[in-house]
Amino acid sequence: MVEYCHKEIGEVELIYDEFAAFAGTNSQYLMPGEELVITAGIGAFSKAARPSITIDGANVVVKEDGSAEYKTTVGSSGSNTKKVRISYTKPDGTIATVEKDVKYTVGVPSGLVV
Numbered sequence: 001m002v003e004y005c006h007k008e009i010g011e012v013e014l015i016y017d018e019f020a021a022f023a024g025t026n027s028q029y030l031m032p033g034e035e036l037v038i039t040a041g042i043g044a045f046s047k048a049a050r051p052s053i054t055i056d057g058a059n060v061v062v063k064e065d066g067s068a069e070y071k072t073t074v075g076s077s078g079s080n081t082k083k084v085r086i087s088y089t090k091p092d093g094t095i096a097t098v099e100k101d102v103k104y105t106v107g108v109p110s111g112l113v114v
Contacts, residue, residue: 019044021098023084028104030074038102040084041067049088056083077108 020043030036040053045066053060053068060068074080080103087097 019049019088019090019096021086021100023086023100023102025102025104030104030106031109032075032077032106034074034106036072036074036082036104038070038082038084039067040070040086040100041065042086042088042098046091048091051086051088053087054085074104074106077106079103079105 021041022043023038023040025039026037027034038055040055040060041062042049042051045051047066049066051062051066051068053062055070058070060070062068070082082102082104084100084102085097086100087095090096
């Protein structure tokens with residue numbers, strides 16, 4: 001009986017049928033030369049989802065947990081946007097794609113104020 005129960009436990013298959021894409025940064029206000037880190041992925045992750053993530057058209061390596069981390073050094077001051085595109089396979093086998101804009105601001109260094 002114990003062996004049968006152990007076998008049945010191993011045959012349980014979880015299928016997530018709801019997904020939520022996410023994309024976020026380490027900061028929304030940066031100074032020139034500082035590093036911008038974008039973390040993106042899907043919630044309720046299932047390995048069957050096989051996500052594919054690009055940021056500004058560049059492929060980003062997807063980690064075991066289904067998330068990806070993008071790092072870049074920011075340059076020009078002012079408001080900036082990175083385009084994040086997350087594609088994944090839904091449980092019914094169709095491909096879903098979510099696009100997110102990640103906005104951040106790069107400040108301008110100023111002199112000392114007395």
